[in-house]
Amino acid sequence: MLAVIDTNILVSALWSRNGTPAKVLSLVLNGKVIPCVDSRIMSEYRAVLSRPKFGFSEREIDALLGWFGDYGLSVVPEPLEDAFIDEADKKFYEVAKHCGAVLVTGNLKHFPSDPQIVNAATFLEMIQR
Numbered sequence: 001m002l003a004v005i006d007t008n009i010l011v012s013a014l015w016s017r018n019g020t021p022a023k024v025l026s027l028v029l030n031g032k033v034i035p036c037v038d039s040r041i042m043s044e045y046r047a048v049l050s051r052p053k054f055g056f057s058e059r060e061i062d063a064l065l066g067w068f069g070d071y072g073l074s075v076v077p078e079p080l081e082d083a084f085i086d087e088a089d090k091k092f093y094e095v096a097k098h099c100g101a102v103l104v105t106g107n108l109k110h111f112p113s114d115p116q117i118v119n120a121a122t123f124l125e126m127i128q129r
Contacts, residue, residue, distance in 0.1 A: 001127065002073065002101035003033045004041070004092050007048050009104050009120055010064075014049070014056055020120040024104055027127060028068075035072040036099040040091040042068065075099060086110050093117070102126065 012021035027033040077098035096103040
């Protein structure tokens with residue numbers, strides 16, 4: 001299954017390694033889910049995960065992003081005209097639409113109503129079906 005993983009899911013997964021977002025990340029790292037990314041998403045991942053308030057080590061960040069780079073599907077999506085509450089979130093939607101992937105986010109209200117945009121719990125239910 002292809003999935004776009006919103007940055008908030010990655011932060012939550014690394015912060016609390018037993019929560020639902022961590023289970024989503026585990027599926028990615030175990031090869032059961034292929035993450036879809038573009039250069040904008042990878043840049044955001046690095047910028048956010050490197051914030052001192054999170055305390056993630058540079059080695060941990062490099063390893064995770066290296067894995068996404070090596071095993072993820074990197075694309076260059078077409079821009080979409082849809083208006084967004086937070087335009088910074090649009091890149092995740094554009095990549096998901098381009099790949100036909102599920103978008104996993106903790107901020108559903110930032111995205112259009114779409115059955116392919118789900119929270120971590122719903123995504124895990126989808127995988128189990």
